[in-house]
Each structure stands twice: as structure tokens, then as C-alpha cells.
Amino acid sequence: MRQFDVYRNPVPAARGVAPFLAxxxxxxxxxxxxxxxxxxxxxxQSAIADLEIPVVVEDQALTLVVSELFSLDAHQLRQRIxxxxxxxxxxxxxxxxxxxxx
Numbered sequence: 001m002r003q004f005d006v007y008r009n010p011v012p013a014a015r016g017v018a019p020f021l022a023x024x025x026x027x028x029x030x031x032x033x034x035x036x037x038x039x040x041x042x043x044x045q046s047a048i049a050d051l052e053i054p055v056v057v058e059d060q061a062l063t064l065v066v067s068e069l070f071s072l073d074a075h076q077l078r079q080r081i082x083x084x085x086x087x088x089x090x091x092x093x094x095x096x097x098x099x100x101x102x
Contacts, residue, residue, distance in 0.1 A: 053094060
């Protein structure tokens with residue numbers, strides 16, 4: 001598991017809105033059983049400037065919602081689908097905006 005990897009959402013009931021989760025915590029942190037993820041959604045009701053990043057996963061236009069971070073047990077993520085490493089700069093800017101306001 002690497003930072004920015006995308007996995008199928010392990011909660012079937014949530015896949016209608018958030019089919020995927022993207023790992024945002026660093027893969028350099030060893031010994032942790034949980035990872036910090038953000039949902040990759042297909043329906044953004046109200047976008048917060050600079051905290052939502054348009055992405056394409058499995059040929060679907062989706063949105064990474066950085067403002068909805070949460071953690072879960074890494075063992076729940078089983079099926080790696082893609083990587084959002086190409087969006088690293090935008091993701092880091094969104095995280096900076098979320099935690100510093102700038």
C-alpha cells in the first residue's frame with residue numbers, strides 16, 4: 001500500500017456515492033494498522049474550493065474529497081484499483097489548505 005493508491009470501497013452500501021477510497025497517509029509510516037483515506041465520490045453536492053480534486057478512475061470522472069478524511073484498518077482495503085500519484089501536487093495543496101487554511 002502506497003500513498004495515493006486507490007482501492008475499492010470496502011463498504012458495499014457506500015459504493016453508490018463513494019466507489020473508491022484513496023490512501024493519503026504516508027507509506028513510510030511503519031507499524032500502523034490504520035491508514036488515513038479520503039473518499040473518491042461520483043456526486044459532490046457542495047464543493048469546497050481547493051478541497052475537491054477531479055480525478056478519473058476506471059474511466060469514470062470522479063472527485064477526491066479531501067475534506068472528508070477518515071481512518072480505517074488497512075486490512076479492509078483489498079483491491080488496489082489505481083494510483084492518484086499524478087495528482088500529488090493538487091492533493092498536497094488541498095491538505096495544506098485543510099490543515100493550515102492557506
